[in-house]
Amino acid sequence: MERWARELSARLPVLAPARYVVARPPGAFAHRAGHAWEQLVLPVSARRAAAILCPANLAPLAGRRNVVVLHDVAPLREPGWYSDLYVKWQRAVLPQIAKRAAKVIAPSAFSKAEVVELLGVPDSRVAVVPGGVDARFTPSADAAGARRALGLEDKDYVLTVASRTARKNLNVLDLAARRLAARGVALVAAGGDRPQFRDDAPTAGVRTLGHVDDALLPGLYAGAAAFVLPSLYEGFGLTALEALAAGVPVVAADRGALPEVCGDAAQLVDPTDAEAVAAALERALDDREAWRAAGPPQAAPLTWDATARGVDAVLSEVLA
Template sequence: MRIAPVLIDARAAARVELGGVERWARELSVRLPALHPERYAVARPPAALAHRAGHAWEQLVLPASRAGRGARAILCPANLAPLASRHNVVVVHDVAPLREPAWYSSLYVRWQRIVLPRIAQHAALVLTPSAFSRDEVVELLGVATDRVAVVPGGVDDRFTPAADMGPARAACGLADRPYVLTVASRTARKNLGVLDLAARRLAARGVDLVAAGGDRPQFRNEQDTTGVRPLGHVDDALLPGLYAGAAAFVLPSLYEGFGLTALEALAAGVPVVAADRGALPEVCGRAAQLVDPTDAEAIADALERALDDPAPWRAAGPQRAAPLTWDATARRVDALLAEVIA
């Protein structure tokens, strides 16, 4: 691997499943080198080291490599970074394991409590996707406000109301009935159990409530939902059409550092019902209905309003999402990295 001023840690980009952290890693590891090929090199481990087994690669191999030793900054887009380096620029998406440890496995919480404050405090710069996450980093990780920069995530131009919904409907068995969509892993913080009432009321209208997303081993799973139909992992190529074909989108999360799936739904012109917590109000603004995620009745009511009068929400979503592109994210990260390496 060649030596460049900035080395991108693409461990999260090597993962098969796709969440917000993985999306950030994939987008930045492609778009930053496209902006300035001479400025960036990408370090990507074998797929077998993308998860827990890759901690040793990230902590030991990456900073000790020729490219790691020669770089003036190591960009780590997925919360963690090599402790041995003092040249890290790390994206901390949220600090939920410290805020709500009951949502995670005890081993994962212990690891995060040990490494996350040290990584953040010793980083050359910390990036967060929202002002909400910035405030969490300052409060829970002890980082000075002037060492944290907010860089919102983005959405690419595949996510549009015109996306072809046919392949997604066919692959997911959604050809016959309208559906309301959520895209979220089956974890406690995503709070999908609160959707059972909405699922029953939607079923009475001939509408399915479906959930795309799998499990995460480091997160505690919530109890199974009885009315929400699980789609499991949906291939990334099918996601734009899956959003575009939905009658509405719902995200009842108890905590989000950004809420990338809500932004993707807005870009697709889908009426969005989202929790009024975390960074979701910051991301959605007035383009979505924001409700108490613990109030099942309020969520069901909001979804029925969205189905009864979707036009205002379908118009508002793409306008809200338009400035938040991955190209804009990459340009902002690039500008901050240029300051760091200067």
């Protein structure tokens, strides 16, 4: 969601300078305090705007001029993945946000179906605009620099990029980590945690990097021998797309939007089957050149410029 907010706030004003003004909260209104700014300050400051585009699952409840990007409704589908307080908040606000929105944007057909089913939004009021990947994510990104900065110079590694949350299902990687270790390959996890998520700490066989600086991410992907995302639920699957763009063999769950994003360029497996995940990663290593070649063409049409154009088309429809 943060990536969407950054990319759209940079690209939409360039695409249509007369149409967009970016509203940014003061630094003091970060994280939870941002809800107060969004609900109380934003509607007043944007009262003369023809519409408010909200790119990160939430929107001001006071008003019906919102166009909101709902990336997923996972807290309603599987509340056990989140803290009780977060689930109560989402159950209270998401249906109201969706009901009052002039238009809802979903990043995948899967997410659109979830919004229609769980929030009762008519199909005609939900548009699908996929997310994107920027040009930094390529096979030629600075892998050596990322290895040096993150202490990964000693051996090959298989990468996962995911927050430590129950729905990312990282515990299923225990068997894969042991199989990879026998081949001299490390299994590395990049990503932090959030207080609203139920924690799913990686297995002891997975080396955790924590939060990785955004500047190092392209090289971290490009240097990986393979990428794995055994998530139980993805509204889009941005990290899998980034891995494909970087020319990394991808093993992903056959759930959520991941089949839409990955197509035939990745191995799709049952994320609850540890043997299937481990075997797919071994196949990825054994036939890595073929899988490396498959990724970039799959990712090529999904750019942030294309996302911005798609969002702008939705806004044009609403304004008309």
